[in-house]
Amino acid sequence: MDTQRGHTNRRRFLLIAGLPLLTVGAGMTYLLWPEPRTRLEVRTDLEPLNRRLGPFLGELTDAHWLGYDIDDKGGDRGIPSPDSRIRVVGLARLPAGGAAAITGKPDHAFAAGGAPSDLPAALKQYLPAAATWQHSPGFDAYANGRGAAEQPSDGTPTGRYLFDADRDLVHFDVLYLFT
Structure with a gap:
């Protein structure tokens, strides 16, 4: 019974600690992802x-x-x-x-x-x-x-x-x- 309780506590800890880390990681990925090219720049080089x-x-x-x-x-x-x-x-x-x-x-x-x-x-x-x-x-x-x-x-x-x-x-x- 105590071993199952240890597994439950570990899962709860990983869920509580891991969720903010995943959120921060997703936010950083969104901020650093390159913007799509929406406009072409006219060139003048010959x-x-x-x-x-x-x-x-x-x-x-x-x-x-x-x-x-x-x-x-x-x-x-x-x-x-x-x-x-x-x-x-x-x-x-x-x-x-x-x-x-x-x-x-x-x-x-x-x-x-x-x-x-x-x-x-x-x-x-x-x-x-x-x-x-x-x-x-x-x-x-x-x-x-x-x-x-x-x-x-x-x-x-x-x-x-x-x-x-x-x-x-x-x-x-x-x-x-x-x-």
Whole structure:
């Protein structure tokens, strides 16, 4: 009978002492857990863009862009996918006459392209309202093929490029698949 009473007292002590410790531990975990990413920061650095897009666009300047994993849920703590899809989207200025030089090549057959679609909200303020965008599926195929051949470590790109020759602007929306 005394041995059972000792077990009951020990359980009561562990419950009374352990409950506050568990509560403090849960509270500290909550305070120290990283916040989910709710907003993307617009980037203006040029080196990553010029490394990936420069070989077929020329030296880019005055860029506003985003680069992010489109499968990232922010605060999701699941097992990461073996494949990641990185979206690089934004606007940049080409050297003087650079857009006209690209759109003027007859082998790409550029035509009116309409405004960029599915532009993230953070970039909309940098999109000129009166831009006259031109697009060429042939140039997209050229740029995507050239990027895959020259930059195998940077993933396999699929992208769409729009040009405004009056402002020497390029809008790029490229998806890199890393396997």
